[in-house]
Amino acid sequence: MSSTPSLPRGRFAPSPTGRLHAGSLLAALGSWLFARHAGGEWHVRIEDIDPPREVPGAADAQLRALRRLGLHPDGPVLRQSTRGALYARALERLLDQGDAFVCHCSRSALAAHDGIHRHCVAGARRRDPSIRLRVPEGTHVAFEDAIQGHVSEDVHAVTGDFVLRRADGYWAYQLAVVVDDGAQSMTRIVRGADLLGSTARQIVLQQRLQLASPRYAHLPLLLDARGRKLSKSQDALPFDEREPVAALASAWQLLGQRPLRTTPTDPHDWLAMASAAFEPGRIPRGPLAATHNVADIGAP
Numbered sequence: 070m071s072s073t074p075s076l077p078r079g080r081f082a083p084s085p086t087g088r089l090h091a092g093s094l095l096a097a098l099g100s101w102l103f104a105r106h107a108g109g110e111w112h113v114r115i116e117d118i119d120p121p122r123e124v125p126g127a128a129d130a131q132l133r134a135l136r137r138l139g140l141h142p143d144g145p146v147l148r149q150s151t152r153g154a155l156y157a158r159a160l161e162r163l164l165d166q167g168d169a170f171v172c173h174c175s176r177s178a179l180a181a182h183d184g185i186h187r188h189c190v191a192g193a194r195r196r197d198p199s200i201r202l203r204v205p206e207g208t209h210v211a212f213e214d215a216i217q218g219h220v221s222e223d224v225h226a227v228t229g230d231f232v233l234r235r236a237d238g239y240w241a242y243q244l245a246v247v248v249d250d251g252a253q254s255m256t257r258i259v260r261g262a263d264l265l266g267s268t269a270r271q272i273v274l275q276q277r278l279q280l281a282s283p284r285y286a287h288l289p290l291l292l293d294a295r296g297r298k299l300s301k302s303q304d305a306l307p308f309d310e311r312e313p314v315a316a317l318a319s320a321w322q323l324l325g326q327r328p329l330r331t332t333p334t335d336p337h338d339w340l341a342m343a344s345a346a347f348e349p350g351r352i353p354r355g356p357l358a359a360t361h362n363v364a365d366i367g368a369p
């Protein structure tokens with residue numbers, strides 16, 4: 070925990086499902102710039118709560134790539150796989166408050182309701198029930214995103230009662246993120262727009278856990294030449310770690326920033342210049358077509 074909690078605090082929180090690619094580089098640099106430009110702290114959290122999707126060695130490769138880029142966190146890297154006790158405590162509290170409930174519904178039973186859980190429809194009890202957050206009618210969330218503008222959502226209608234602990238026993242992303250952002254006193258969440266749709270649920274959870282809501286900035290999505298989300302496509306190539314400044318400069322350009330006056334060859338010098346020159350208001354909403362240059366940064 071910081072000794073100066075009034076400083077803005079941001080984080081980059083990759084899942085260890087592969088190497089950093091152009092999209093995750095954008096999130097890493099974007100979150101770093103927002104924090105540093107405001108004189109704040111920047112942290113790194115490895116979101117390794119989904120072992121079936123994890124790629125062995127990916128977390129270490131991601132951390133090595135960040136070091137080569139000159140993006141050094143202000144404190145130890147936090148790994149969500151070590152934080153189960155904290156998530157369990159939050160879940161217990163939500164159950165005690167009557168905000169969470171045990172659910173025996175199967176995916177196939179919910180399919181008849183557009184896959185959205187608004188009340189239990191299960192006929193039989195399962196050996197491995199999930200635990201959901203109760204989202205009653207009238208649960209509306211509105212927030213101002215620094216890049217995407219005004220966002221409002223009827224969470225009951227759009228997502229319904231959402232999962233906090235999965236039927237397979239793993240923690241749901243929404244719970245882990247909200248508990249950690251709260252425990253780490255994060256004040257500014259900067260991440261890809263693919264997570265914009267998770268934000269209303271996270272704000273509902275923050276309210277139930279009486280946590281302050283951070284400010285949000287969702288960076289433009291990067292699409293490949295066929296209009297697919299870059300990180301999900303075959304073209305999600307890792308960037309070339311041997312050319313950190315070129316990788317940073319490509320991300321800088323995608324963030325709509327003016328070219329720097331000079332181009333230092335050391336990434337630390339480049340970052341110092343960039344954090345001073347950063348203009349958050351220039352970031353486009355997107356989505357952006359990744360240029361040939363960026364999509365191919367990692368080509369051998």
Ligand SMILES: [Zn+2]
Binds near residue numbers: 172173174188191
């Ligand atoms: Zn149910």
